[in-house]
Amino acid sequence: MSPFDLFPLGQPAFVQNAVDRAAHLRFHDDQLIALERNPSTRAYVVHRDSLLMKREGDAMRALLTIDEALGFGANPGTIFLGLRDGGALFGMGISPAAAEALAGRDDVAVTELRGIAMQGTIPPDELGAIAMAKSMVSWHQRHGFCANCGTRTGMREAGWKRECPNCKTEHFPRTxxxxxxxxxxxxxxxxxxxxxxxxxxxxxxxxxxxxxxxxxxxxxxxxxxxxxxxxxxxxxxxxxxxxxxxxxxxxxxxxxxxxxxxxxxxxxxxxxxxxxxxxxxxxxxxxxxxxxxxxxxxxxxxxxxxxxxxxx
Incomplete structure (x- = not known):
């Protein structure tokens, strides 16, 4: 399939996104914990400008179970992206050390997102959700401390807010x-x-x-x-x-x-x-x-x- 078939006129990468953000669930920790444990739940794991993908024969799979993601060394903190195809979808990060430890393995790869998207390795209809995960993980990694008082902040509302325990300032993702x-x-x-x-x-x-x-x-x-x-x-x-x-x-x-x-x-x-x-x-x-x-x-x-x- 050519790039013109993957991204026809008026449909560049990242614009297709079938995720129901289900923002009302961000305030219910008990429901989010239950969703994390649900066998139908999946996650995207991102590292800088790359995506963690599982090899299955000649194919590559970006959607991982939570257990697969954690087994590969992803950080336990999850970001609730929403609901898709009847299941919950989360974004997760992975530390540089854990990503480096995966190098050379046959069952997994940490691959630059732009290249695999251009090649069609990832279906275009998945790219919008991956963009959500990548943007959110990157924001958390770059905004761990309060811009008002310098105190370490904590993740709130399923990852869509950080809050300072000292001065109570709320920090939200930026675009x-x-x-x-x-x-x-x-x-x-x-x-x-x-x-x-x-x-x-x-x-x-x-x-x-x-x-x-x-x-x-x-x-x-x-x-x-x-x-x-x-x-x-x-x-x-x-x-x-x-x-x-x-x-x-x-x-x-x-x-x-x-x-x-x-x-x-x-x-x-x-x-x-x-x-x-x-x-x-x-x-x-x-x-x-x-x-x-x-x-x-x-x-x-x-x-x-x-x-x-x-x-x-």
């Missing part, structure tokens, strides 16, 4: 909004590349929304800062959860008001205008110069594809 934009000028679109990108790859311009800033202003500011292009007519397309570590990509399109590019070299290696035909060849990995566009895994691919279809 960072990021605008990502397809900027067009007639039959040309604006794409840039970061140094960390694969050779020849270009993508849409993106950046974090700042405090007290609208989405529209963030698009205009980021595009101008990175490319010197001023734009107007900012319109919203769709969002994509992006668990690196916990962002929400806000896909937009905009119309450029000028053509002269001034690249911010501290942010980007290059920014260029591409014709529709070039952009089409880049998405199809057929550009004569070896240039490529973003993978269907990412919302940027869908922004470009939508522009090519003339539906932006």
């Amino acid at each position: 960072d909004p990021v605008v990502i934009s397809l900027v067009a000028h007639g039959d040309k679109c604006l794409l840039g590349r970061q140094q960390r990108f694969p050779p020849g790859m270009y993508s849409c311009l993106a950046g974090f929304v700042e405090a007290a800033e609208t989405i529209e202003d963030a698009v205009r500011r980021e595009v101008f800062e990175e490319s010197g292009i001023r734009c107007a007519d900012v319109t919203y397309y769709m969002t994509q959860p992006w668990p690196y570590p916990s962002s929400l990509m806000i896909g937009c399109s905009a119309r450029a008001l000028n053509e002269d590019i001034v690249v911010d070299r501290t942010e980007l290696e290059d920014v260029r205008w591409f014709s529709r035909e070039e952009a089409r060849l880049m998405l199809a990995r057929q550009h004569p110069d070896g240039l490529s566009g973003p993978h269907p895994f990412a919302i940027a691919h869908h922004l470009v594809g939508r522009w090519l279809k003339g539906t932006e």
Whole structure:
């Protein structure tokens, strides 16, 4: 199955999520304990940007029983993600030492999530729940102490809150909004590349929304800062959860008001205008110069594809 089949236009990774978050259960420890013990309960175990998977012959399985997860060394603290297919679903972390101890084993692997998602090792309809687990585990690992008084905090409400025992401050998971934009000028679109990108790859311009800033202003500011292009007519397309570590990509399109590019070299290696035909060849990995566009895994691919279809 090709990446275009895995992530058809309008369906990038992480947007499919059949989990019923069942938030009312987060306040009932007795019910959560019973769910953990239920044989139908499953968990995703994440470590940094990787996922723990069980090998079964030539196949790999990401959904583990709680006993399997604990047997592989996962941390006992569980995060209740919700209900799916009649069973409970939890997220769990694993320490670096425990993850390292699994190296070389034949029955389990700790594998980088992005790669196995792009290859279709994990069905796309599981990726939304995995993004929940990854974002939540990462938040707990990075926010173990109270930002108000510095005291070690404790997990509450099935993992959806941390509370300080000293000053009673409540801490909640955060999601960072990021605008990502397809900027067009007639039959040309604006794409840039970061140094960390694969050779020849270009993508849409993106950046974090700042405090007290609208989405529209963030698009205009980021595009101008990175490319010197001023734009107007900012319109919203769709969002994509992006668990690196916990962002929400806000896909937009905009119309450029000028053509002269001034690249911010501290942010980007290059920014260029591409014709529709070039952009089409880049998405199809057929550009004569070896240039490529973003993978269907990412919302940027869908922004470009939508522009090519003339539906932006």
